[in-house]
Amino acid sequence: MTAKPPLLVFTDLDGTLIDHDSYQWDAAQPALRRLHDIGAGVVLASSKTAVEIGTLRDEMGLRHWPAIVENGAGLLPANSAPTGSASSYDALRDVLAKLPGALRDGFHGFGDMSVTGVADITGLPIEAAKRAKMRQFSEPGLWQGDAEARRDFLAALADHGVTGREGGRFLTLSFGNTKADQIDALIAKYHPTQTLSLGDAPNDVEMLQATDHGVIVANPHRPPLPPIKGEAEGKITRTNLPGPTGWNQAVLDHVNALTLT
Known part of the structure; x- marks a missing residue:
């Protein structure tokens, strides 16, 4: 799509466009239809893998x-199926393996879990959990130690160029690049009249x-x-309603305020 969109929307998924518990997005359909009708674009931006996001994007x-995939570490182009190697992910796992045991033991990443383990911890069906483990750039996981050990863990990773970012569910590690980095590049490419983001x-x-x-x-499952x-x-404003219900209302209100038709 090359036409200059009147509005380009960047949106997180879990807890934002997708319900935290059910993983459903039905409540956001009215706003998605309105965006389509006015020629606006919607860019999904999540810590999910390209395979996961590709499936949702099609649906x-x-x-x-x-x-934007894996928290900004990668980009899935328009009209493309997920491709590419996992070399960055393998290098990230190698950094983790070389950390002192006292630091490494506090982090339990997707690479440390079976498919069943990922399904249990996320609530995803088995097939979806398989897609969640097909990582190329980043490693989400749970920190199981105390706050001081977590700071030491992140400092040790930083020495190897690895950053950690707290999401709606997991602490996600990567070699850099953020959602904002990808957004800047996409704005330069599409030249939208207005931009909106939700997370x-x-x-x-x-x-x-x-x-x-x-x-x-709003996400009642985590501290605001x-x-x-x-x-x-x-x-920047806040919704009172959570998840896709709040997303739907916020997008419709924003479109109406901009008098986009």
Whole structure:
């Protein structure tokens, strides 16, 4: 799609466009249809793998837009099936393996789990859990130690160029690049008239601040984000309703306020 869109929407998935518990997005369908009708674009931006996002993108009718995968570490081009190697992921797992045991033992990543283990911890069906383990760039997981050990763990990773970002469910490790980095490149490519982003977790903050307007979607399953830069000026707002219900209302309200038709 090459036409300049009137609005380009960047959205997180779990806890934002997708319900935290059911993984359903039906409640957001009215807003998705409205965006389609006005020629707006929707770019999915998540810590999920390209295989996971590719499936969801097809289901949502968004294949003609690119998607930001694995927390910004990669990009799934428009109208493309997931391809590529896992060399970055293998290198990341190698860094983890070389950490001192006292630090490494506190982190339990997807690579340390069986498919059944990923299904149990995420609530995903087995086939979806298989797709969640097909990683190319990043490693989500749970930190099981105390806060001081977590700081030491992240500092040790930083010495190897690895960063950790807190999402709606997991601590995700990667060699860099954020959702905001990918957003900047896509804005330069598509030249939208307006941009909007929606998210619910700490790893969404830079994304929310990278667009004309950002929306923090309520997620009762995690502590709310503290006030962030841009809220006081109204550049970033919050929903009262959670997940796809809040997403739907926020997008429709934003489109109406911009008088986009």
